[in-house]
Amino acid sequence: MKSPPQRTLRIVVVNTAPGGGAGEEAQARRNTALRIGLLESGYDIVASLPADIFLPERIAQIQPDMIIIDSESDARDVLEHIVIATRDEPRPIVLFTDDQTASSMDAAIAAGVSAYIVAGLQAERVKPVLDVAMVRFRREQKLLDELSDTRRQLADRKLIERAKGVLMAKNRLSEEEAYQKLRSMAMNKKLKLAELAQRVLDVEDLL
Amino acid sequence: MTGAFITGSDQPEKTVIKIGFMPLTDCASLVMASVLGLDEKYGIKLALSREHSWSGMRDRLLRGELDAAHVLYGLLYGVEMGIGCSATPMALLMNLSRNGQALTLSNSLARQGATDLAGLAGLVRKGTRRFTFAHTFPTGNHAMFLSYWLAAGGIDPLRDAQLVTVPPSQMAANLAAGHMDGFCAGEPWSARAVADGGGFMVASSQDIWPDHPGKALGARADFVDANPHACRALVAAVLEAGRWIDESDEHRFAAAEVLASPAWVGADLGAIAARLQGQYEDGMGKRWQDPDPLRFHADGDANFPYLSDGMWFLTQHRRWGLLRAAPDYLAVASRVNRVGLYREAALLAGVAAPSGLLRSSVLIDGKVWNGLDPEAYAASFPIHKLTPAKT
Numbered sequence: 001m002k003s004p005p006q007r008t009l010r011i012v013v014v015n016t017a018p019g020g021g022a023g024e025e026a027q028a029r030r031n032t033a034l035r036i037g038l039l040e041s042g043y044d045i046v047a048s049l050p051a052d053i054f055l056p057e058r059i060a061q062i063q064p065d066m067i068i069i070d071s072e073s074d075a076r077d078v079l080e081h082i083v084i085a086t087r088d089e090p091r092p093i094v095l096f097t098d099d100q101t102a103s104s105m106d107a108a109i110a111a112g113v114s115a116y117i118v119a120g121l122q123a124e125r126v127k128p129v130l131d132v133a134m135v136r137f138r139r140e141q142k143l144l145d146e147l148s149d150t151r152r153q154l155a156d157r158k159l160i161e162r163a164k165g166v167l168m169a170k171n172r173l174s175e176e177e178a179y180q181k182l183r184s185m186a187m188n189k190k191l192k193l194a195e196l197a198q199r200v201l202d203v204e205d206l207l
Numbered sequence: 208m209t210g211a212f213i214t215g216s217d218q219p220e221k222t223v224i225k226i227g228f229m230p231l232t233d234c235a236s237l238v239m240a241s242v243l244g245l246d247e248k249y250g251i252k253l254a255l256s257r258e259h260s261w262s263g264m265r266d267r268l269l270r271g272e273l274d275a276a277h278v279l280y281g282l283l284y285g286v287e288m289g290i291g292c293s294a295t296p297m298a299l300l301m302n303l304s305r306n307g308q309a310l311t312l313s314n315s316l317a318r319q320g321a322t323d324l325a326g327l328a329g330l331v332r333k334g335t336r337r338f339t340f341a342h343t344f345p346t347g348n349h350a351m352f353l354s355y356w357l358a359a360g361g362i363d364p365l366r367d368a369q370l371v372t373v374p375p376s377q378m379a380a381n382l383a384a385g386h387m388d389g390f391c392a393g394e395p396w397s398a399r400a401v402a403d404g405g406g407f408m409v410a411s412s413q414d415i416w417p418d419h420p421g422k423a424l425g426a427r428a429d430f431v432d433a434n435p436h437a438c439r440a441l442v443a444a445v446l447e448a449g450r451w452i453d454e455s456d457e458h459r460f461a462a463a464e465v466l467a468s469p470a471w472v473g474a475d476l477g478a479i480a481a482r483l484q485g486q487y488e489d490g491m492g493k494r495w496q497d498p499d500p501l502r503f504h505a506d507g508d509a510n511f512p513y514l515s516d517g518m519w520f521l522t523q524h525r526r527w528g529l530l531r532a533a534p535d536y537l538a539v540a541s542r543v544n545r546v547g548l549y550r551e552a553a554l555l556a557g558v559a560a561p562s563g564l565l566r567s568s569v570l571i572d573g574k575v576w577n578g579l580d581p582e583a584y585a586a587s588f589p590i591h592k593l594t595p596a597k598t
Contacts (some may be wrong), residue, residue, distance in 0.1 A: 053341070053373055053386045074374040076260035077344055083370040084291040084529065172597045 009130075010046045010071045012064040014055065027070045034068065043130065051075030055080050066130075092153065096128070107150060145192035161196035166204050216470050218250065219437035223279035224444065225254045227264045230472040231375060232394040232479055233319045233422050234277045234505045240448035248447075249440035249555070257470070260374065261344045268427060269295055274434075275426040275441065279305060281520040283425040285346030287543055288521070290529050295429035299517065299544045301442050301552075304421040304448070305509040307395035307410035307482065307501025308349060310356060311488040312389040313382050314490070315406055321355040322491065324360035324409070331362050332540055340364070341373040341381065341390035348412075351523040353391035356415050358590040359572035365527070382406045392420075394501065395478035402478060407490035413572045418509070420516040421501075431545060438545075448508060449503030450558070459484050507558040512520035512544035514567040515578030521574075522585040528592035536581035 015031055038045055049058050051069075055078050059067065069079060079093060160182065167178040188198040228234040238502060240246050241253040258264035261282055263410035267273045273490040278486075280302070287297045304532055305345030312321060318548075321327040325427045331338060340357070343495075350372075353435070373381055375396045381387050412419060421584040424445060430436050453461050463480035466472040472479060481488075485500035517540035524530045546564060553560040564577035576584065586593055 051376075052370055053339075053381050056371060071263060071266075072259050074259045074376070076373050078375060080291060081261045081345050087291065135479040 002069065009043060009065045010062075011043055011066045011068060012059060013038070013045055013048045014051050014061060014067065014069040015048055027072055030070055038068075038130070041130065051078065053078070055079070056085075066094060091160070156197075159194050159197040159201065163200040166200055208271075217436055217438050220434040221274075221437050222250065223254050223460040224437060225256060225272070227256045227258045227273040227278075229258055229261065229264065229277060229375070229425070230474075231277075231396075231422075231501075231503060232463075232466060232472065233307060234278070234471070234584055235452055236303055236445050236449040237424070237481070238465060239452060239462055240444045242465055243448060243451065244407055245447045245451075247440075248282075248595055249444045251437055251440045251444065253441075255443075261347065265292065266324055266568070269293075270427070271427075271430075274430055275300070275424055275438075277422050278425040279344055279347035280420045280423045280516065281347045281351050281524070283541065284517060284520045285524065285529070287462070287539060288449060288524065288530060288534060290346050290524065296475060298426050298428045298431040299426045300426060300431065300438055301445065301510045301512055302423055302516065303416050303445070303501050303510070303551055304364075304422045304501055305505065306413040307413070307421070308352065308391065308393045309408050309482075310353065310389065310391045310410040310412070310415075311397050311400045311406040312409045313385070313387075313406050315385065316388055317491065322407075322409070324356065326358040328362050331367050334451070334494060335371050336369070339369045339371060339480045340369050340385040340498045341378060341387050341392075341393050343372065343375050344523060345372060346520075346529060348419075348520075349391040349393070350570050351520060352415050352419070355523065356410060356443055356571065359415075359570075360586060361590070363590045375591050377402050378550055379405060394482050395472065395474045398482050401488065401490035402475075402591070404490075408487070409489075410571075411497065415499070415501055416568055418505075418568065420519075421511075428542075429575050431548070435548060438547055439552045439555065442549060443556040444556050446504070446556040450509060450556075453464070453502055453504040462503065469502075473498050473536055501591045504558075507553060510549075510553075510558070511561055511577075512546055512549050512563065513566050514540040514544055514546070514552060515567075515576065517544050518578055518581045519576055522581050523584040525582070526588055526591045526593055528594055531594045533582045533585075 013031065013035060031175055033044065035048065046064055047058070047062055049055055051073055055075065067079065067082075069076065083093065163182060164175060164178040167173055167181055168175060171178075171181075173181065182196060182200070184194060186193045189196065191199075211363050224408075228237055235253065237253070240257055258267070258276075261279060261422060263279065263316045264273065264276055265282065266277075267277050269292075284290055285296050288294060295439060312327065316327065316330070319330055321330045323542050340353055340446045344350060350363060350370065357368060362368060371387065373387070373390065375392045378390045378396050379391050379400040382390060382400050383403055389406070389409070390397075397408065399406055402549055424442070426438065428439045454457050454499075460480055463476055463483050464535055466479050467474060468477040483501055483532070486494070487497050487500075488494045504510060514537065518536045521530065522541060523532055525533060550560050567577035569575050574587070
């Protein structure tokens with residue numbers, strides 16, 4: 001089965017609120033370093049949003065795959081709102097900090113949170129961090145794909161069962177005989193078993 | 208009395224305790240415990256860390272960068288139950304303060320006739336637009352009080368309005384700029400909004416629930432289990448600090464002077480001192496001395512970790528669909544609220560503690576919350592977003 005095409009991650013970067021003071025300056029520097037790093041690594045920064053009251057609305061409109069915000073930003077709580085509102089379809093929220101003693105990403109992943117704390121923000125360090133975030137993001141996507149595959153398989157099985165039932169009734173066949181008939185016809189017509197089953201049911205509906 | 212126990216088996220397991228706090232007036236008892244040297248009296252040293260956001264503080268607490276924190280009561284329970292984060296066993300050592308939060312609406316709303324809850328409800332019913340109200344954290348006290356108050360007026364906070372999260376220090380500016388219609392937050396930011404001329408105080412938090420719990424002193428459960436003596440010393444020190452603040456207006460003013468410094472809250476002394484001393488002005492010409500202002504001790508009653516307080520937050524999380532299944536309310540509160548450790552600390556500090564674990568209150572809508580039958584209570588509100596309990 002062909003895997004779905006990998007599309008570029010759509011990233012939103014949240015900018016620190018302007019206000020001056022040492023804390024905000026440091027945040028602004030980190031943000032610049034972050035954006036340079038992202039662009040150099042070839043990521044698609046869909047939007048660079050201010051950390052204001054309209055942030056959740058804008059993020060809802062943009063529907064990014066990943067949100068990046070400074071861990072020292074007071075806008076973290078604004079994002080918290082989004083985390084809870086979208087907890088059924090989580091997206092990676094990546095946190096950046098200068099804190100060199102920050103805990104490892106492994107601990108964060110093990111804790112099951114979609115937020116990572118990373119030490120340092122030099123441009124060359126950005127790619128490895130996002131690579132891990134992307135791995136996790138893709139792992140989640142894979143699980144979701146597997147889920148939809150499982151659902152489709154279940155639906156296919158139901159089709160085949162119903163088609164078997166039709167053949168058994170119409171042609172007075174046993175279950176095994178009906179199944180073999182479906183299988184051989186599918187092979188001859190080069191169809192998937194489920195597709196053939198659907199055709200049998202369609203004809204049955206017509207007549 | 209105090210020096211005697213800090214030897215031998217009662218010695219604190221660690222002497223330096225890292226405590227996170229948010230720049231709000233109600234961090235006062237933690238700050239004064241350090242400033243007055245009450246921590247050293249009990250053989251510990253408080254290393255206070257000013258945090259930028261509730262979620263940042265939560266993360267640092269969970270990672271062990273902080274040992275304990277001045278935290279929203281509701282947030283602590285939200286972490287215990289894994290709402291918006293990984294469920295982590297937490298411990299509530301004591302309640303830090305009661306009352307003293309506020310609900311502020313924009314002056315533009317007042318001009319349209321919304322000068323009280325009934326007026327606001329009338330305006331919302333007209334349906335000309337959706338109103339936006341801010342709180343400080345989705346699982347926190349202000350979100351729950353705001354939602355409770357709106358619903359008490361017949362306004363569905365999730366359908367008839369839009370709730371947003373805004374950092375407390377940005378509330379006044381956003382209100383004045385017309386980005387939102389009102390907010391529920393602590394001090395001094397609510398007083399600031401009135402002083403700036405952007406809004407008026409439509410209700411105090413004590414109007415919604417007289418003597419409600421406020422910020423809590425929270426920690427990870429494993430930290431408390433590993434450091435019971437240090438935690439006991441911590442609670443005793445903060446109890447004494449709270450008692451000192453509540454003793455007189457002079458002490459309250461002194462605390463306000465300390466808090467005004469940028470190291471702590473970093474706000475105008477007047478904005479901090481007035482409401483701390485119970486002096487309210489609502490921005491609509493009304494001034495009064497409130498009988499139930501922000502209190503840090505109230506002879507110990509403000510600090511006792513009542514199980515019914517914890518359970519109330521669970522019921523409201525359940526009510527609004529933040530908890531999708533009914534928790535074992537009593538079991539959760541019993542394990543989170545460390546009543547035993549609190550009683551020992553109260554004994555040390557010479558503070559009286561009630562014998563019961565539950566207390567009864569009547570809230571603004573006339574409903575009684577007494578800690579009994581919490582799931583029924585959660586399901587008893589006409590306005591809610593409850594997912595029914597699975598059979």
